[in-house]
Amino acid sequence: MDASGRYIARYELSRIFSPELLAALRLRRYDPGAIIIRSGDPVDEVLFFVDGRAKAYSTLDNGQRVLASFYLPFDAFGEAELFSSERYALTIEAITESTCLCLSAAALLGAAPSNHRLLAYLCGRLGAKLNDRFTAESINLRYPVERRLASYLLASSDDGGIIAADDLGDLADYIGCSYRQLSRVVRDFRARGILSGRRGGLTVADRSALEPLAGDLYTRSASVPPRVGRRLGVLERDDER
Amino acid sequence: MDASGRYIARYELSRIFSPELLAALRLRRYDPGAIIIRSGDPVDEVLFFVDGRAKAYSTLDNGQRVLASFYLPFDAFGEAELFSSERYALTIEAITESTCLCLSAAALLGAAPSNHRLLAYLCGRLGAKLNDRFTAESINLRYPVERRLASYLLASSDDGGIIAADDLGDLADYIGCSYRQLSRVVRDFRARGILSGRRGGLTVADRSALEPLAGDLYTRSASVPPRVGRRLGVLERDDER
């Protein structure tokens, strides 16, 4: 079994891709800092993110940057533009060594009639991204930085307190404030014992102190497991008759 | 031909829906102010918006509101949650008398294998909504209210200068500022001759003065016509053989 095959098995891709499309997946590796998708390029493929960490962002005409999302596997890149644009809207960059399974847009579009499961999966991902994005936006637009950071920390720290973004500049671009203001709030959180970690590192030391600050902001949007897997299982049983 | 049939013809819905699903569409009318979809309700149907004007919003725990979108026909409601959630994320309310063609979620999910065109259409709409939402968010998060309003006015005023939102409170919730600050900027724009119209009304009187304020913020995200219609035309020819 080659590298593609291992990822296909790990993420059970045969459940949503037809054999024809499975065979058309091509493995590609990226170094840290490499550009996976460049904003403005023609939409010529969809990438399935199977290993590493990545981020998507856009740069505005005032030179400021807005960071749309941090990604962990399994996810799709370029699917938002596939049926609606000719050019990619965002730049996606590898944070760590990363791996994608790449599929040409032409192959996917040509095989659409026999890939309703993949289309349903993409609908599910896009819907979840839209709702998650809107929630984050609402928080960032309407709450002070203290609450934005608290919400972000609660949503993205793991059991050990380590958070996904390890670059304060990126984090400021994600929650939509200046580095300076984020620095103030981080300093305050450290003074209150909420955050620990050496200079620049962010480790959540006291989750319970974050909860009243964050309220129910992020948990309100929690998505349940994708419906497609459950419902289309019924179709699979019908096919077996 | 009944009312459903007229909308089906107007929007050429037979091009993306199978006959089975076309037959399952049910027409429903809403009064101004009526709730079309309520946040938190179970996801039991998808609605296709065929007449009127509507808005989608969410209310935060600090009592503030964030307005996600204004809608004109043709559009879909509830599709974002269909494959990813059990409950609707947003409330959608009719601004004017409105009409939807409603489709039960169960029917749509059951007929997914024979509706790849509809799935592709939904992917396209979701992708476009995600990109448009992100653009609006970036502007609202990173630019002062003056520029936000200028961008909004450029994007949403028609040739006669009439804009889609006729309620300043809604507009403030959409661009993410207080009514007070919006009021200041509107006053300034009136004093500069950019806006005209009686108290509360917003009519763009001088588009060219808006352009330097807005820059290329909204036009940068302009989407081309949906790819699905063009590309799937090829599939239709194949089927005819």
Place this chain on the structure above:
DNA sequence: CATACGATAGGACATATGTCCTATCGTCGC
């Protein structure tokens, strides 16, 4: 080990914006 560079940190000051209040206007219903 020394240097360079990028990331982090904090001071000083300005301002865009929000909150809270009072006043006015326009529409609707009686």
Place this chain on the structure above:
DNA sequence: GCGACGATAGGACATATGTCCTATCGTATG
């Protein structure tokens, strides 16, 4: 026509935040 109510408008004040600057730290490279 009158009164009620919701939308609009603007004053006063406070503050969260951004800009711009200087200083320090940590890491990589020669």
